Amino acid sequence: MTMKQVLNLLAAAAVLTGVMAAPQVSAAPLPTNAALPAAKPCSTTWEVTGRTVAVRRPAWNDGPVATPSSPVHHYLHRGDRVTSCTVAIARTKSGPAYRKCGKGGNLWRIVPGGQVPQTCLKRVR
Structure with missing residues (x-):
């Protein structure tokens, strides 16, 4: 029996014996904060500073980050x-x-389309 299973059994026994009260579930909806703004879509724009820059996609064996030898998807x-x-x-x-x-x-x-080295980009806004 794993430690997680033991802890679950102890918690269930505590509730059944009255040592610990069962959690009360309310049917009322959770309060929301109307002052929070909605999430904005991405709007950060970058301009290419290099002459020609390859947009690379990581190969299946590269991992989640591209490398200089990853396959080229297209050029900027x-x-x-x-x-x-x-x-x-x-x-x-x-x-x-x-x-x-x-x-x-x-x-x-x-x-x-892929990933571009940040050294080849300049933030516009």
Whole structure:
């Protein structure tokens, strides 16, 4: 018998013997806070600063983060704008995970179609 099962049995025995009261369930709906704003869709825009930048998709054996040798999905060109609110972090034992657009880095921006090195992008808004 696992520890979780033992704890469940003890809790059930405590409720049955009256040592602990059973939790009261209310039919009333939970209060909501009308002052909280609704979640906004992603609106962070990035502009491509590199000449031609590959949008890469991680291969089945790469893991969740792209590598410089991951398959290319399509290309972006200087001046193109993409929307991205999520970043993937490439962990390495030492040094940057990639060297693109004249800089080394380990952050990959997740854009439609795949991932792009953040060093090749500039935040617009």
